[in-house]
Every structure is written in structure tokens, then in C-alpha cells.
Amino acid sequence: MNRLSIELPGLQLKNPIMPASGCFGFGKEYGNLYDLSQLGAIMIKATTLETRFGNPTPRVAETAAGMLNAIGLQNPGLQGVMDNELPWLEQFDVPIIANVAGTETADYVEVAQKISSAPNVKALELNISCPNVKCGGITFGTDPQQAHDLTAAVKKVSQVPVYVKLSPNVTNIKEIANAVETAGADGITMINTLVGMRLDQKTGRPIIANVTGGLSGPAVKPVAIRMVYEVSQVVNIPIIGMGGVANAEDVIDFLSAGASAVAVGTANFVDPFVCPNIIKELPAKLDALQIDHISELIGRSHP
Amino acid sequence: MNRLSIELPGLQLKNPIMPASGCFGFGKEYGNLYDLSQLGAIMIKATTLETRFGNPTPRVAETAAGMLNAIGLQNPGLQGVMDNELPWLEQFDVPIIANVAGTETADYVEVAQKISSAPNVKALELNISCPNVKCGGITFGTDPQQAHDLTAAVKKVSQVPVYVKLSPNVTNIKEIANAVETAGADGITMINTLVGMRLDQKTGRPIIANVTGGLSGPAVKPVAIRMVYEVSQVVNIPIIGMGGVANAEDVIDFLSAGASAVAVGTANFVDPFVCPNIIKELPAKLDALQIDHISELIGRSHP
């Protein structure tokens, strides 16, 4: 028996560990360091209809136990991803979750339709929560009606299950979660980054050229855990949890909070081997908790 | 010339440094450690109409570069504060900002009216953002209309300027800020804590007995700075900034972001002398930045 396997809509995961979108490119760089087939899945960098250069630099800044980023969805565009990135990933025995971004419904729909036809794309992650682009992105993720409608439109064309990535920058995340579930989402991924800022000591000006950036890393974990806990109790679709995961203990926390799998973002920069390391450590952690299968952890925190 | 003095509605501050509400009790304990007259002001623990015991324990949990708390507004009640706490504080040459909390408009109004008559209370801080109580508190702080109406009601009875303390757990904090300004608020204090959670590794259950708690400390500073930056550009009333301030550099950041003064919360637990230490360090920091008066820093980050 594989004690770590998890089955989710569209995804047969060897284990519930996957790199988070934007923190792993399209896999090539980490693929030079270890065998990507070890991973539960890979969430690739956000893909938009056209090539995007993204924001000016500096694009990252460090904060207490966290970092800000404002990459601005730089990516080679749908065609580039379909032609160069996804085929390269086919050599690995690992399901790909394609992160889909856009500025209006029409481009989300077009990207979703085409990218979901790639043979190794097993699910989409609808990015309605990127705080670093001027139009689209987060605006869809902060209004339940818009989140609903976009999800429904993408569901109509996608050939694979659709997970919707929620923004934590909202008063009531349960409302957004309910809206996307009603619209037919197959799962939820959460959380994207919290909007934050860092200033330069000398000049007082923002360090990130885009002024604000998205906060990620261990600092945000308590907020992420709380939101996964809340949302998992009001929806019937599975959650892939993320926000500050850096070790096996964090994975256990996210599953306990109600997630069915976990994505690792920022921690890849701190330790490029963090994903395989966590996968290796998990069985011993299950032993210590006297648990046979990792799925037994899911929702342990619930009342 | 006092290079650190700041004048705000109701408040003549020797310097812009004050302990944040709930992190300094009513001053007695820190008063045993140093002379409280050094401080710019003191924000006392939230006061409610009746005595409150607060939440069950554990009430605090540590997180990466931060902490969660769910004290639940424990306090001796209006009468106790008026009879025992405020008179004791009169021996110090320091203005008191009274943090006012409640469950409905009527008790906010009653507390505000009475406590604003105390001779050393120079301003009120209307706590519409406490995430740790079941009713009242944060519900007023997440809805612009309710925030407006409560502010207006309190303004009508208060004998001193009213600052409203905003919650960061909202989609659009500018909207709430505008609402309380329109209602007549004399200033804004921000941010209160972000709602978060920590689970026990072994049991998977929440560590905080109240399940969720408020996240504070250096971890939240990037969110606080971003919100002060945003709000200070849309209101014409001053802001007292807080969230993760632990040293003189942090103070400079908050002023640069647009705050006119700064409160220090969690850092008092890490270093009980943090407030006087910061006050001592500030002049050298101004020298290094070649600035005569600290007020020159306010809003340096703005475009």
C-alpha cells in the first residue's frame, strides 16, 4: 500500500506534495536537480494567452519569515507553453496542473480550452487571485459573482477538472468558495499571496518596482491554515492547501486543517530539494502519529 | 526644538511612540520597569461596559515571526478602569488613548461618553476590529455602513477626539477608512490583527482554545505597511500605524508609509524596554537620514 497516495478529481497523486505555481517555473530548473517523477504533481507557472514580460524589477523583497513578489505573470504565452514546456514535461510520470491567468473572461476561456487538451495536463488551476497585475486576476477573486461566472465559463470548455485558486485578500473567503463550488469548480487551491509592501530605509520608497507585492512564506501560514479550516467546512470539493509550507510538519497541519493535498511555493527558494525531502520524511511522521494512511489526517482539526 | 514631537487631534506627543492596546495592560507592569512619562502616549487595554473574563486558555500561540492571541477583551469593565486604572496613570506626564469595545452601539456609546471624561484620556480608539469576540468588534469593522454609523454615534458623545481602529481582514480597507472619516473620525489607527490559526502537531486540534486568534508581530508588517500606504492616500485624517513594529527602522517605515505616529504591540513581550529603546534610537536615525524633524518622514513613500 502506498501510504501517501491521494486521489482527487483528475489527479492520481503518488503523494500529496506539489510545487506551487510560479515557484517552479515549468520544471526545467528543478528537473536538473532531481527526478520530477517523485512529485505528487506540478503546478506550472501561470499561462496567459499572449507572451508577457511582467513587471519591472526589483520583483522580490524579503520580509520577516516571508517574501514579497511582483513577477507580474511573466510567461511565454499559451503557444510557447504548449509547444515547448508541456512536451518537455511529458518525460516525467507526474500530472501537471496548469495555472491559467488572464485579463478578461475571453482569454481565460481560450487558454483553458487549449491547455486542457495537452496530454499531461490533468487539471487546471484558475488563477483569479494574482495581486500583481493591473487588470483581471484578483478582481475576479474578490467578487463572488465574478468568480462564479468565470468559473462557469471555464468549466464549460475545459477538458479536465478545474480547481479555482482563491485570494486571501477578502473579507469573507467562504463566500467566494461557495460561489465557485456552485459554478461547478472541481476543487479549490488556496491561498494565493496577501498583498503587502516593503519600503527602502534610506529613500522611504517601495522596494518592489510594482509598489505592492504578494506576501508568501512561513509568515502567512497561520492565515492560510485558518482559511483552509474555514473553507473546508463549507464546501464539498477538495482543497489543495498552501501558504508557508516548508516541512513535513506544515504538510500535516494543512491536511489537519482540511486540505487534501499541499503545494509548496517559497520554500523551494530556501531549499531547492524541499519537495522530495518532505516526501521522504512523511512516512516517519505518520508512524509517529500512529497513522496508516496520510488521508486519515484530512480535517482532523474540525469540530 | 524637540525633533520627535508630533501633534495630532487631542494629542501632544513628545514622540510618536506608544504601546498598542492590549499589549501593555493599563501600564502598571511596564511602569515597574521604566518611567512611563517617556512615552508619546499609552493606548490602554480595551475597555467594555461590564467586567469581562475573556476566552479560555491557551490564549496565545507562537507562529513564524509572529504570534496569535485570543484574549477576548478581558478587562475590569468601565467602572474598574475609571476608578482604579486611569487615576493611577495620572501620575505620569503622558496622554492616554482609551480603547473602547463593545457588542452593540449602545455600550460603545456609554463607554465612550464616560471614559472620555477622565482627565488624562486625551483620545478614544474605537475598537471595531477585535477578531476574538463572538459579537460586536470585527463585524462593525468589516462593513462600511456599520463602521460609519458606530463612529458617528460615538463622535456625538465623546468629549475627546475619536480614532477608529481598522481591521485588516477586509477586501477593501480604503472603503472602511472613507466611511469612518465621513462619519467624523478624527484619526485612524491600524492595523488590528489578521485572523489566523495554529494547530497542534500531535492532535491536529487548534492550539488556541478560541480556535482562531489574531496574528501580530513582524510577520504582519508588510500587510500593515501596505494598508497604511493605501489609506493615507485617500483620507485627510492622521493615522497611527502599527503591526510588527519592533525597532526604530520599523517606525521609519510606518511614517514613510503615511502614518503620523506608531504603536508597538507584540514587541513589548519580546523586549519590555522596546518603546524607550526606540525613542532613544530615533534621533541618530534622523541624523543618518539627514532629517531635522521626524515629521518630514511622513508619507515619503507616496508617489
Add this chain to the structure above:
Amino acid sequence: MIIQDRMTVVGQRQIAKDIFEMKLTGKLVGEIDSPGQFVHIRVSDSFEPLLRRPISIASINSDCNEMTIIYRAEGRGTSLLSLKRAGDEVDVLGPLGNGFPVDETATGDTAILIGGGIGVPPLYELSKQLTAKGVKCVHVLGFQTADASFYEDAFSQLGETYIATVDGTQGTAGFVTDVMKNFDEEFSTYYSCGPMPMLNAVQSAYEGKKGFLSFEQRMGCGIGACFACVCQTTDKTDKPYIKVCSDGPVFPAGVVSI
């Protein structure tokens, strides 16, 4: 008086599984006034971990301004503390709280000191002071297992010492209460420190006796300002609640609702 002291590590050694004994020197030692007081230690100069750790004072040597603390290196903070070497400096806030009242037991009387796990350390200074005063001390110390037990010899030098281990690898198999029940010496006072279930069992077993219990709570400030460490009281007192950090950690039996 409470002071913030940059104390110097004089020595550190491991004395049992995960258990470390650290000796620190600094002027804070001169401020300690009763056994069972604790200190609040900042284990790192960074914000990780953020909060101070409350650790009891296990013994003091006023002649050389030294104090000993004994702690279990389990979580992030205490693990970092266990890496300090002689010569390193540590930021210590203290002494905090009110300790065990030595004067509640008269010279010539017998006192029972009951400790569990990392609740054992503060009883050592208490026993030293009681013994010095001419009180006969009997010690009942409970541990998980033999590997985790410590200071048996030190306590034995001060008085009779009984050990209980949950797994029976040392002394009586079971809990401190299993030692206590086969044990009918007269005593005038008991003092106890350990996990809540143990304090509860001890208090029930010695219902009606004069006793003093030391409590633990998660703390923020450690000095009484933040209301993190509050416990509800029983109707045996008219305080509406107590703070473990500044009113305690030691309370007369029956005061704290457990």
C-alpha cells in the same frame, strides 16, 4: 525587582534524554527572592522564534551570582537554547512571579515535594532552602522513563527520594500518586510542580492538607500585562481570576480551578 539581564552562560550539559542543565551568571541572580520563581528567556536575537520561553529557576548560588535552569529541549526555542555554549550571552527577563513559600513549613516539620517531568527543577532550590531551615524534605519525582529522569542523586542528598516512572524502568511503576498512596508519613505541607493532571491528582489525594502548587500556562509578556496566562479561580478565593505569570506561578491548593 524584575530586570532584563544579558546573562553569560557558564556551562551547559545534557543530564538526561532531551534534558539540559544550564548555568548562567549575571546580576539578575541577586534579585531572586523565592524558590519557584521563573525567568523569561529570549533564545535568539532574531524574530524566530519570537516569544520568550518561561523556565523555572532550579537553583541559585548567590556567592558567585550563578543560577541553574533545567529544561527539556523539545520545541524550536528550547532546542536553540540547548546550542548555547559557555561564554555565550542570553537575554533573560526576571526573576518573575511568586515562588513557593518556605515559611509555610516550620522548622522540624516534614514537607513533601512532588514533581513531575520538567516540573521537578524548581523543587530542588525549594528543597535546599527548606532543608537549610531544618525542615525534613521527602521527594516524590515522576518521569516518563528512566532515560528522562534526572537529579535523583541531588535530591537524595537533601532527603528521602522516591522515583516513579510511567514505564517502570526506574523506581515505582506508575505515577507519583502511586508512590504517594503507599506512604503514610506525617507531613505538614506539600509543594508540587508538574503537568496539570498531576497537580489535579496530587491536590485530590491531599484534599484538606496545606499545599502549594505551581502552574503552567502559555505566556505572552510574562509580567502580568497581556492577560494570556489567566486561570479561573475557585470560590475559595475572592479574586475573580489569577495570572500565572505575576500572581503565580505558585498558588495555595484550592485557589486555581483545575
Add this chain to the structure above:
Amino acid sequence: MIIQDRMTVVGQRQIAKDIFEMKLTGKLVGEIDSPGQFVHIRVSDSFEPLLRRPISIASINSDCNEMTIIYRAEGRGTSLLSLKRAGDEVDVLGPLGNGFPVDETATGDTAILIGGGIGVPPLYELSKQLTAKGVKCVHVLGFQTADASFYEDAFSQLGETYIATVDGTQGTAGFVTDVMKNFDEEFSTYYSCGPMPMLNAVQSAYEGKKGFLSFEQRMGCGIGACFACVCQTTDKTDKPYIKVCSDGPVFPAGVVSI
């Protein structure tokens, strides 16, 4: 190949105001293939500070698997690094990026190496390798002030060395360009590393010459995955953009839009 190595600190010393020279040993050294490559250093085992710090390799000694880095201890991360002592371990990811091309200067030719501040270190290994190959190296090194300057002797042993300090306390008063303009030796290649305004000035001064510049950007991953360190390119190349960490940090003059 990029590896993650727990390297051992062999020695550390301060060589100028806030400037430290650290020697590290580990198998990573065997993977270095060109001068100007860098490593990504985790300065703490905690999450504070979180990100790795990119630092250039200043020189290598393959015989004993040792490399030297030289850095300014200014912010939180580098200050922590400066506290490491011989025997401590440091988590190092590298070697990263593509360094200076030694083969772009023919034996017997002259190369000018222009460095500013903490951009000076990688030029040292470059000069060693060029000199070893029979290239004549001329060094122009700029610093803020005499107190902050370092390695003048080391460079002098390899070739002519000119220093410029902004405040005139050592060498020419002013910038490296002030040295360069009084200076009309023939050279075939220039190599430069330093702050952006310096690179800009050097590139303009030597417009049309063959040159290689090493760039800095704030980094996330350091290996090409996160798109943090991207620079826009000029129309002299058909790449739409470059990543400093994996395409660079060294680029031929004219490629990166500055």
C-alpha cells in the same frame, strides 16, 4: 552541475570596513567552471532571514577544494554570515550562472578588469585565470573610501592596479571612469563588475569594444525558475529578456538594457 552543499568554514577575517573574506571547503568547489559564477548562501537554519544571499566566488583553490568569497556585511543576512567561525557549516547552493569568458582574450593580449565595491571580488579569480593563460591584466578598482578598499596587493601581484576612491582617500579621487580616461593603453577586452551606474559608465566609455559585464538583481530561486531577476534586453540580441541568475550574471556588453 549545481549542487546543494553543506560547506565547512575554513576561516573568516575582516579585510576592510564591513568587508569580510570567508574561505569555505566542500565538493561544490569541484563543480565551478568559470570565474564570475556565484553561490547562493543560506545564512541561517531558521526562517529569519528567509532567502538565500547571492555572493560571487572570489577565488578557488582546487587542490584543497577551497573557495573564497568576499562580501559586505551590511544587511541582516550578511551580518549573520559574518558571525560564522571556522568549523561552522554553511548551506551553499551552487555554482550558479555563467561567469566571465576567459577564452575571449587571446594569450599575449591585454585585458582591462574594472570593478566597483563588492563587484571587485569575482575579478580576482578572473585575473588569476587570465594571467595564468598569459593575458596581461590591468585592474581598475573603485571604492567609496580607503577604509573600504581591499585586495589592492593581491591584484597588484597579478598586474598593474589602479585604485579610485570617491572621497580621494586612496588612489585617484573619483570614479573608475576617472582612472580610465587618463589611460590609453591598447587592450582587446574589458571585463567589469559593479553597481549599475558604473557598468553603464564603463559600457559607454568603451562603446564598440569587446566587453563583458556582470549584473546584479534581487533574486528568489537563483536557478532560473522564479523570474525574479529578469532584465530587459536591447535589440542587439534576439532574446526577449534574460535572467541574471541562470543566463548571467555575465553578459557581453550591449545585451542587457541598462
